[in-house]
Amino acid sequence: MKQVKFLLDEDRIPSHWYNILADLPEPMEPPLNPQTGQPVGPQDLSALFPMDLIEQEVSSERDIEIPEEVLQYYRQWRPSTLYRAHNLEKALDTPAHIYYKYEGSSPVGSHKLNTAIAQAYYNREAGIKHLSTETGAGQWGTALSLAGVAMGIDVQVFMVRISYDQKPYRRAMIETYGGKVIASPSDQTQSGRDILAAHPDSPGSLGIAISEAVEVARLRDDTNYALGSVLNHVLLHQTVIGKEALLQMEMAGEYPDVVIGCSGGGSNFAGLSFPFVGENLRNARKTRIIAVEPASCPTLTKGKYAYDYGDVAGLTPMMKMYTLGHGFVPESIHAGGLRYHGMSPIVSHLFHLGQIEAQAFAQNTCFEAGTQFAQTEGIVPAPESTHAIRSAINEALRCKEAGTGETILFNLSGHGHLDMQAYMDYNAGLLEDHEYDVGEVEHALMELPSV
Numbered sequence: 001m002k003q004v005k006f007l008l009d010e011d012r013i014p015s016h017w018y019n020i021l022a023d024l025p026e027p028m029e030p031p032l033n034p035q036t037g038q039p040v041g042p043q044d045l046s047a048l049f050p051m052d053l054i055e056q057e058v059s060s061e062r063d064i065e066i067p068e069e070v071l072q073y074y075r076q077w078r079p080s081t082l083y084r085a086h087n088l089e090k091a092l093d094t095p096a097h098i099y100y101k102y103e104g105s106s107p108v109g110s111h112k113l114n115t116a117i118a119q120a121y122y123n124r125e126a127g128i129k130h131l132s133t134e135t136g137a138g139q140w141g142t143a144l145s146l147a148g149v150a151m152g153i154d155v156q157v158f159m160v161r162i163s164y165d166q167k168p169y170r171r172a173m174i175e176t177y178g179g180k181v182i183a184s185p186s187d188q189t190q191s192g193r194d195i196l197a198a199h200p201d202s203p204g205s206l207g208i209a210i211s212e213a214v215e216v217a218r219l220r221d222d223t224n225y226a227l228g229s230v231l232n233h234v235l236l237h238q239t240v241i242g243k244e245a246l247l248q249m250e251m252a253g254e255y256p257d258v259v260i261g262c263s264g265g266g267s268n269f270a271g272l273s274f275p276f277v278g279e280n281l282r283n284a285r286k287t288r289i290i291a292v293e294p295a296s297c298p299t300l301t302k303g304k305y306a307y308d309y310g311d312v313a314g315l316t317p318m319m320k321m322y323t324l325g326h327g328f329v330p331e332s333i334h335a336g337g338l339r340y341h342g343m344s345p346i347v348s349h350l351f352h353l354g355q356i357e358a359q360a361f362a363q364n365t366c367f368e369a370g371t372q373f374a375q376t377e378g379i380v381p382a383p384e385s386t387h388a389i390r391s392a393i394n395e396a397l398r399c400k401e402a403g404t405g406e407t408i409l410f411n412l413s414g415h416g417h418l419d420m421q422a423y424m425d426y427n428a429g430l431l432e433d434h435e436y437d438v439g440e441v442e443h444a445l446m447e448l449p450s451v
């Protein structure tokens with residue numbers, strides 16, 4: 001029997017997260033205060049985040065210790081398993097070796113709990129009693145609600161209207177963990193009321209929901225804001241994935257030629273890939289690193305590298321990133337977690353420097369790959385994760401044509417058990433492949449803040 005699973009002992013969960021800021025070949029440009037246009041200082045952020053997270057946001061220390069209490073929670077599902085996809089390789093008849101790191105084994109079914117637990121922990125240490133946040137497809141709201149109840153913090157979740165209506169099971173899961181769900185845009189914030197006045201039937205967007213969640217946190221001293229992706233500290237927490245994968249690839253006796261992750265805000269992609277990017281930067285490894293996004297929200301492949309807001313209302317700091325414009329509302333594709341107008345500033349910086357690659361795929365071809373994966377490897381992937389699978393299969397087929405036995409590693413960021421409607425639609429031939437709306441992006445890009 002060939003080995004398919006590479007399990008690490010519990011005591012080999014990494015003791016530190018990896019901070020790629022320590023190894024960047026060129027420094028990043030700072031986030032700017034939306035009012036003054038000046039670089040943000042810790043004071044600007046302290047209304048939203050605890051000081052420990054603000055420090056992590058700007059730290060240049062390479063290894064940042066994971067608190068013992070966070071490690072205790074991690075042990076519930078970590079180290080996550082690394083699998084060799086023998087059956088998929090066979091079906092593709094490829095000489096490539098395909099590995100995947102499975103983050104769907106966390107209690108919430110995705111990688112998001114890796115940072116949710118850490119963020120709730122630092123907020124509790126700072127005396128915070130309430131957290132407000134947004135959720136697109138519902139995975140982040142689910143993760144933060146579980147983390148909140150674990151740390152004794154109330155969680156309020158602004159859920160993008162269309163998901164609120166279309167994903168009742170996610171909503172139920174958040175509520176089961178004790179989170180409070182509000183459909184966004186809502187009448188509970190000024191940003192929400194402004195949107196509703198102009199568009200009473202707004203399906204919402206992540207950018208709108210972020211505006212609402214940030215507004216709530218701004219106005220209350222005992223309330224902070226938590227973001228599930230994009231920011232440096234979020235990506236940092238996710239690097240536990242890639243640090244484990246480095247050890248597991250060593251157990252497998254291989255080193256990846258290609259590392260792949262789907263990318264919405266960039267956190268699961270960064271989580272798996274940054275430790276390997278670090279090896280490229282420090283130890284002259286030459287692994288190709290690929291971020292995969294939806295063709296209907298092609299931030300890296302079609303966006304502009306510029307300062308933009310993280311939200312629709314312009315309440316967040318301006319970040320230098322690839323963006324489609326903060327007013328851009330992507331099509332309602334099933335991979336809700338990938339519908340974000342911007343991209344993590346670190347991922348954007350690395351792309352700009354040519355350290356990573358990007359690809360974009362339409363949803364039908366991704367579901368086709370996800371279905372082939374389910375039939376060979378048994379796990380039904382989250383719609384977001386099917387983007388990484390599409391890319392991995394394409395790379396494996398390229399190897400077949402070229403007759404090269406490369407090693408491919410991708411992140412299976414979550415399972416799709418609560419997304420079966422998407423698979424039903426795909427199976428019934430009802431999924432549309434939206435190209436993104438070029439005119440709408442041009443329009444949204446005209447509204448970029450001038451700095």
Ligand SMILES: *Cc1c(COP(=O)(O)O)cnc(C)c1O
Nearest residue numbers: 229264265266267268337384414
């Ligand atoms: C949220 C989510 C994503 C997208 O978020 P990133 O920050 O880009 O990782 C991808 N996959 C799953 C399963 C998710 O829940």
